[in-house]
Amino acid sequence: MSERFDLPDAVLPPLSPLRPVVAGVFAFPPNRETLGGTAYFIQRPEGNILIDCPAWTEAIATTLQTQGGVRWLFLTHRDAIAQVKAIQRDTGCAVIIQEQEAYLLPRLEVTPFQQDWAIAPCTTAIWTPGHTPGSSCLYHAAEGGILFTGRHLLPNQHGQAVPLRIAKTFHWGRQLRSVQRLRDRFSVETLHYLCPSANLGFLRGQRAIAHAYDHLAQLDLEAMQQVQPIL
Secondary structure, X not given: OOOXXXXXXXXXXXXXXXXXXXXXXXXXXXXXXXXXXXXXXXXXXXXXXXXXXXXXXXXXXHHHHHOOOOOEXXXXXXHHOOOHHHHHHHHXXXXXXXXXXXXXXXXXXXXEEOOEEEEEOOEEEEEOOOOOOOOEEEEEOOOOOEEEEEOOOEEOOOOOEEOOOEOOOXXXXXXXXXXXXXXXXXXXXXXXXXXXXXXXXXHOOOOOEEOHHHHHHXXXXXXXXXXXXXX
């Protein structure tokens, strides 16, 4: 299932690297330093959130400053880490990462969390181990509910949101259990969009997966136990 939806109008400077996703949420171009990962930016009156690391250039730093700066940088997993020191230096942001991967940022001031950690009343970090030990998602209760999934859930070639087992997957069984916990936690009413950090080309011009809970509900997690790694 991959339905199109209209992108919101956004007031951005010409040639801005930010691309609208839904109201108040923007995506960056893929970053080579994070294996082609897509970073996101949430605008909030209480402070903006950067999700994963965009390619850190003067143009991107300036753009974020014009949009209100960055209060928090949330890292979904270890492969999303790049130029964190420069981002923190230039923005003064707090860096949030699951505690099992905080050691990857020595000599940096970070805020580690364990299971769930509320950044704000409507925004929560959720530990979803499996892809990596500290793989995590960020839930933002706006626009029907948005889950930023890192590489925990990605679109496949049909635009369907799925967990993907690759050769370097840390623990496939734990990843599937993490998917089940998300399914138990959310509903059609509370989870409308998924924003993955990779495979966006399969979304054919879209930057998020709509009707997100339906995608989770349709997964046959028991059958997926037998899936072999993608090499």
